[in-house]
Amino acid sequence: MKEHDLALDAAAFAERQRRFEEDLIDAYDEELEMEVDDRIIDGADGLTAEAREARKHYFRELFRLQGELVKLQDWIVHTGHRLVVIFEGRDAAGKGGAIKRITQRLNPRVCRVAALPAPNNRERTQWYFQRYTQHLPAGGEMVLFDRSWYNRAGVERVMNFCSDAEYEEFFRSVPEFEKMLARSGIQIVKYWFSITDEEQEIRFQNRILDPLKQWKLSPMDLESRRRWEAYTQAKEVMLHRSHIPEAPWWVVQAVDKKRARLNCIHHLLSQVPYHEIDHPPVALPDRVYNTEYIRQPVPASMIVPEIY
Incomplete structure (x- = not known):
């Protein structure tokens, strides 16, 4: 027996x-x-040996860093830390891809993404920062802003969506706003994803040709391509006028998407004094069986057809 x-x-x-x-x-x-969209195909034989090895290295490092992000998440919950990470950059710079890899293994209740649409009529009459403040983290949370209040320094400036007076008021206010957040205990990390003129053109062309990516292109994106130099000037002013010790800017070289993701995650981890939190061992309890319980069959009409 x-x-x-x-x-x-x-x-x-x-x-x-x-x-x-x-x-x-x-x-x-x-x-x-x-990662399918990032593959580099070498003729009919697929990836070269060198490309395969680079790909393996990328995945090994990504999984390792994502493991560290889980430790960071545990530490944030344990300590009640509040973390804001801002992602800015040109269209197609790779901000969304980096955010996906950061959040992929994390609890969405702890790590949230804030990607706000254009302000509505009511929001346009509010204090400029008001619609962003409601997305700030509580204790034990981290919030990733996929674009942020720096819209005023970038797209709003270039596309003339704000007046010169509003633009100047933004730069008077934003250092004080971020200092206030820092004094309240919110840590702010700001990233600018930097790509070249040539790289953005290639990525835009790829989106035009790929039906699965065409939705990413908006009239605003196309217009931003035409105004490349205006965006460059606006970015330079933004980095110069809002780079403060309490919330410094960090530039991610993002022409190589994979390296940009790894470098960004590695740097983010270095900015927070986290450590691994000990947890008691988890024991799965025994299932309780009730002899009086009779499982009811699910009606066939409710079953999803098994096409695959």
């Missing part, structure tokens, strides 16, 4: 191990699916 039980335990363990490995492979597949 004991040998039989041991055999059953071994079989159950092997099955659990197989399912665990399957789940792990599924996670890898998810990463691969996200």
Whole structure:
């Protein structure tokens, strides 16, 4: 009887191990699916040996850094830390891709993304920073701003959506606003993703040709391409006038998407004094069986057809 039980335990363990490995492979597949658009195909034979090795290195480092992000998340929850990370840059600079890799393994209740649309008529009459403040983190949270209040220094300036007076008032206010947030205990990390003129053109052309990416192109994006130099000038002014010790700017070289993601995550981790938080071991409780319970069948009309 004991040998039989041991055999059953071994079989159950092997099955659990197989399912665990399957789940792990599924996670890898998810990463691969996200990376399909970044592949460099070398003729009909696919990736070169050098490209394959670089790809393996990228995934190894990405998974390692994402593990550190989980530790950072635990530390933020444990300490009640409040963290704001701002992502700015030209259209197609890779901000969204970096944000996806940061948030991919994290709890969305702890790590939130704020990507605000253009202000509505009511919001245009509010204090400029008002619609952003409601997205600031509470204790134990981190918020990633996919574009932020620096819209006024960038797109609003270039596209003439704000007056000269509003523009100047922004630069008078934003250092004090961020100093106030820092004094209240909110840590601010600001990233500018930098790409070249040539790289943005290539990425825009790829979006035009790829039906799965065409939705990313808006009339505003196309107009921003025409006004490249105006955006450059606005960016230079922004970095100069809002780079303060309490909330400094950091420039991510983003022509190579993969390196930009790894460098950004590595740097972000270096900005927070986190450490691994010990957790008590987790024990799965035994399932409770009730002999009086009879499971009811699900009507066939409610079952999703198994097409695949």
